Amino acid sequence: MRKFKIILVWAWVTFFVTSYAEIHEVVVQDNNFTPANLGVLAGDTIRWFNQGNNNHNVASTDLNFLFRCAAGCDDTGGNGDPAGNGWISEVTFHQVDASIPYICEPHVGFGMTGSISIQTPTEFATVVVSDANGFEPQSLTIVQNTRVRFTNAGGAHNMAADDDSFRCAHGCRDDGIEGVDEFTGFPWQIFMKFTEPGSYAYHCQNPAHTETGVIHVLSDAIFENGFDSL
Incomplete structure (x- = not known):
């Protein structure tokens, strides 16, 4: 059973990048x-x-x-x-x-x-939003502290956490910078770090849209401890 879990996690890790935000x-x-x-x-x-x-x-x-x-x-x-x-x-x-x-x-x-x-970071995961395809990938799994680049490839979009913990478009709410976090057609691109393990469901707030996504953040302790926490 332990071998199966290690193989499964290693398959996930092949899709990860670990460029830690500071x-x-x-x-x-x-x-x-x-x-x-x-x-x-x-x-x-x-x-x-x-x-x-x-x-x-x-x-x-x-x-x-x-x-x-x-x-x-x-x-x-x-x-x-x-x-x-x-x-x-x-x-x-x-x-x-x-x-x-x-x-x-x-x-x-x-x-x-x-x-x-x-x-620009040299390593990051990527999510692209568009009218045609919504958020791609719709579900993304990363290790904590990884950067994710969100890109608006077309249409009036933003990304807002279902629990209201973040809201971003051409800028993010509460980052200290005067910006636009409402949905906009401006071709925005932002990088975010996810520092805490958990699942972060989000959506576009444009009432004409139904795009949703989720970021699954794994603890880096899983890898530091040789998978013993699984």
């Missing part, structure tokens, strides 16, 4: 961002820490990636006004972009600027 940290202190220039992969998160005594914030100057954060981000109900020591803010970048410049609003005149390069 959290990158930037220190905000003494009118500097450290590091000031950062390259990350689409699906990664950047976490800013204000460790100085001055009032600082983080505000993008790219109209396609608008975020403004300090004690939380404006787009997610926080307050992006400059604030003093102790705040922590996170922004997740779901789309590829060569360079996203940002500033500290009160200290840009002192050279307090930074930039983020969002690069």
Whole structure:
């Protein structure tokens, strides 16, 4: 029986990729961002820490990636006004972009600027949505922390979790960036990471559509423990 289970899981693994999403940290202190220039992969998160005594914030100057954060981000109900020591803010970048410049609003005149390069991951699973075929594949199994690229290949679509845990199109809700998570015909493409094991059912919210999908996320402990957890 154990041999059968191992063979079955190994068959699944042949369809997996394991490019893990990361959290990158930037220190905000003494009118500097450290590091000031950062390259990350689409699906990664950047976490800013204000460790100085001055009032600082983080505000993008790219109209396609608008975020403004300090004690939380404006787009997610926080307050992006400059604030003093102790705040922590996170922004997740779901789309590829060569360079996203940002500033500290009160200290840009002192050279307090930074930039983020969002690069395409080399490994990821893929889901494509279209009017003709819905979500393809309709069911996808991955290992936790894997990135999934969702692409709109035609039609007014978005992807919304049945339990309301995420909603994305040309941007995702609650990622810190001002974006569009309602269904749209814009040819959007995003990367998402799935960090917790479980099954994530989702659908397109366009009332004229019936597309549904599901992502099954397996624990990486299955493989770390030599399948003993099966």
